[in-house]
Amino acid sequence: MFLRITRNNTSHLSTLGDFGISSQSDAAVNLNEITYKKGTEIYGEKEPAEYVYQVKKGAVRTYKLLSDGRRQIGAFHLVGDIFGLVDASTHRFTAEAIVKTTLRLIKRRTLDTVADTDTVVTRELLSMAMLNLKHVEDHMLLLGRKDSVERVAAFLVEMDEREASQVMALPMTRRDIADYLGLSLETVSRALSRMRHAGLLNFVGSTQREIVILDRMRLRAVDFK
Amino acid sequence: MFLRITRNNTSHLSTLGDFGISSQSDAAVNLNEITYKKGTEIYGEKEPAEYVYQVKKGAVRTYKLLSDGRRQIGAFHLVGDIFGLVDASTHRFTAEAIVKTTLRLIKRRTLDTVADTDTVVTRELLSMAMLNLKHVEDHMLLLGRKDSVERVAAFLVEMDEREASQVMALPMTRRDIADYLGLSLETVSRALSRMRHAGLLNFVGSTQREIVILDRMRLRAVDFK
DNA sequence: CGTTTAATTGAAAATGCTCAACTCGGGTGG
DNA sequence: CCACCCGAGTTGAGCATTTTCAATTAAACG
Numbered sequence: 001m002f003l004r005i006t007r008n009n010t011s012h013l014s015t016l017g018d019f020g021i022s023s024q025s026d027a028a029v030n031l032n033e034i035t036y037k038k039g040t041e042i043y044g045e046k047e048p049a050e051y052v053y054q055v056k057k058g059a060v061r062t063y064k065l066l067s068d069g070r071r072q073i074g075a076f077h078l079v080g081d082i083f084g085l086v087d088a089s090t091h092r093f094t095a096e097a098i099v100k101t102t103l104r105l106i107k108r109r110t111l112d113t114v115a116d117t118d119t120v121v122t123r124e125l126l127s128m129a130m131l132n133l134k135h136v137e138d139h140m141l142l143l144g145r146k147d148s149v150e151r152v153a154a155f156l157v158e159m160d161e162r163e164a165s166q167v168m169a170l171p172m173t174r175r176d177i178a179d180y181l182g183l184s185l186e187t188v189s190r191a192l193s194r195m196r197h198a199g200l201l202n203f204v205g206s207t208q209r210e211i212v213i214l215d216r217m218r219l220r221a222v223d224f225k
Numbered sequence: 226m227f228l229r230i231t232r233n234n235t236s237h238l239s240t241l242g243d244f245g246i247s248s249q250s251d252a253a254v255n256l257n258e259i260t261y262k263k264g265t266e267i268y269g270e271k272e273p274a275e276y277v278y279q280v281k282k283g284a285v286r287t288y289k290l291l292s293d294g295r296r297q298i299g300a301f302h303l304v305g306d307i308f309g310l311v312d313a314s315t316h317r318f319t320a321e322a323i324v325k326t327t328l329r330l331i332k333r334r335t336l337d338t339v340a341d342t343d344t345v346v347t348r349e350l351l352s353m354a355m356l357n358l359k360h361v362e363d364h365m366l367l368l369g370r371k372d373s374v375e376r377v378a379a380f381l382v383e384m385d386e387r388e389a390s391q392v393m394a395l396p397m398t399r400r401d402i403a404d405y406l407g408l409s410l411e412t413v414s415r416a417l418s419r420m421r422h423a424g425l426l427n428f429v430g431s432t433q434r435e436i437v438i439l440d441r442m443r444l445r446a447v448d449f450k
Numbered sequence: 451c452g453t454t455t456a457a458t459t460g461a462a463a464a465t466g467c468t469c470a471a472c473t474c475g476g477g478t479g480g
Numbered sequence: 481c482c483a484c485c486c487g488a489g490t491t492g493a494g495c496a497t498t499t500t501c502a503a504t505t506a507a508a509c510g
Contacts, residue, residue: 064366067450072369074362086355092362115348122347123340129354130312136361137299137317141289143368144297144407148466174489182369184467189490206475208489225292373498399457409499414458431507433457 032105036097043084045094051105053077053084058101059171062093063179073180075135076172078162085128098171143182151181152191153222156201160213170209195219257330261322268309270319276330278302278309283326284396287318288404298405300360301397303387310353324396368407376406377416378447381426385438395434420444 033056036042042053045064053060060077074093077083086092115122142154155177159168170177178185192208195201200219204210213219258281261267267278270289278285285302299318302308311317340347367379380402384393395402403410417433420426425444429435438444 064362066366066370070370072366074365088355092359116344119341119344119347122344122351126347126351126354127312129351129358133354133358133361134317136358136365137289140299140361140365140368141291141297143365144404145291145295173487179369185488186468186490187466190466193490208474398455410456411458411500412498415498418458433506 033102034105035100035102038097038099040097042095042097042103043091045091047091048089049084049086049091049108051084051108052082052111053095054082054104054106055079056102056104059098060095060101060103061098061172061176061180062095064093071179072182073176074139076176076180078171082128085125085132098176148181148183148187149191149194150222150225151183152177152188152195153219155181156195156211156213157220157223160216160219166212167204168211168213170211258327259330260325260327263322263324263326265322267320267322267328268316270316272316273314274309274311274316274333276309277307277333277336278320279307279329279331280304281327281329284323285320285326285328286323286397286401286405287320289318296404297407298401299364301401301405303396307353310350310357312354323401373406373408373412374416374419375447375450376408377402377413377420378444380406381420381436381438382445382448385441385444391437392429393436393438395436397434 036058042060043049043051055077057079059079060081060083061073062075062077062083063071063073065071075083076098077095084091084095111121111125115125142151146154156168159170163169172180174185174188178188181188183191192201192211196203198218200213200215200222202212202214204212261283267285268274268276280302282304284304285306285308286298287300287302287308288296288298290296300308301323302320309316309320336346336350340350367376371379381393384395388394397405399410399413403413406413408416417426421428423443425438425440425447427437427439429437
């Protein structure tokens with residue numbers, strides 16, 4: 001199957017998911033799909049970057065490790081997100097499937113070849129890198145200067161913004177959230193408990209991973225403090 | 226004066242300073258220079274991004290603020306560095322001169338116009354965005370998962386790598402370093418004292434901003450722990 | 451020079467972490 | 481089918497690291 005990455009008509013894009021992939025082909029990019037089981041590695045840090053990925057189903061975490069096992073998750077990639085995009089030939093994060101996940105694969109080299117002749121594709125890559133950059137820059141402020149409740153609130157707001165339905169069904173564990181926010185899992189749990197008791201949110205269903213935001217106003221107020 | 230941004234012959238670049246600016250002109254970019262006094266704002270967060278800047282002399286800090294004054298410095302820009310590069314029309318950081326600083330200005334719109342017709346320039350912008358991204362990604366790990374001594378060690382190694390001479394003359398205050406590392410200025414001071422007493426470094430001259438690394442091996446060992 | 455800003459150091463307080471106990475659900479296998 | 485086990489989550493208590501507050505010293509700058 002041959003598809004072409006198309007340009008959005010707005011000059012910059014609101015989410016990675018906005019990148020359309022259609023079949024009006026002149027600059028052809030070979031496509032593939034793979035499904036990964038829960039917990040399996042998609043690629044490792046420092047491995048050669050052969051592909052760029054788009055999440056079709058499931059969720060992915062990308063992270064860095066210190067030698068003693070401390071982990072920093074850089075981002076969660078949900079349905080529609082494109083990740084694994086690097087300029088160099090080597091990945092700077094490890095990527096793992098959080099749950100059973102289906103990915104669309106795009107050969108990096110093919111993309112490069114297309115970009116060589118097609119300015120539009122190069123600009124697209126630039127846009128995506130910039131969007132990526134914005135997320136990481138905001139996350140830096142969170143990690144450097146926000147307290148635990150502010151971090152968890154920011155996380156919930158971020159996830160809530162990507163969720164169409166009322167009930168957020170988070171695919172990641174408390175440990176994942178903790179490693180994303182630079183906290184311990186216990187601190188994340190305590191912050192969620194405090195927010196629940198304060199009437200900001202509630203757990204529904206049998207798991208504690210299905211969350212309903214009860215007071216978006218106050219949650220955002222905590223986030224943007 | 227009309228200059229052209231030229232491509233490096235390596236596929237990706239080790240520092241922003243590696244971007245040569247020469248006068249072999251076919252895609253012309255208008256250039257200008259401005260000098261800023263110590264402490265003055267170059268641009269503010271959310272202001273329209275009219276220019277891209279290159280440090281000719283001095284040093285710049287770029288940061289984000291929370292409403293109650295907490296500050297996160299995203300990067301220090303030293304001589305040769307290019308900053309202020311955004312895809313959108315709006316800056317995402319505030320930029321300030323740390324000391325008396327001379328900047329080279331490049332009109333953003335001119336650059337965009339050139340990039341529209343010149344793939345090489347677009348790829349250059351992409352390379353710079355990716356390099357930027359790498360720095361911020363590494364800094365995320367530091368802010369999320371490293372302790373105070375590891376952070377200060379990483380800062381010193383980073384500065385040391387950009388300094389040709391034996392003596393590092395840091396332009397920034399302890400507060401700046403603290404806001405870069407997500408610490409209090411007292412914690413930075415204590416970490417430096419501990420490293421000095423451990424024989425890793427020493428202060429020279431009358432100020433405490435001139436630092437000599439005595440044991441690069443051990444300093445790096447702390448950084449890469 | 452004198453005043454202001456920067457840096458260091460100590461002591462007390464706060465925030466978040468570690469360790470530990472306990473609960474709850476969802477498999478798994480006897 | 482049910483008991484058990486395991487992973488995930490919550491909660492408490494004590495501990496560690498970092499922050500805050502404060503005092504002092506040193507340096508920079510008009």
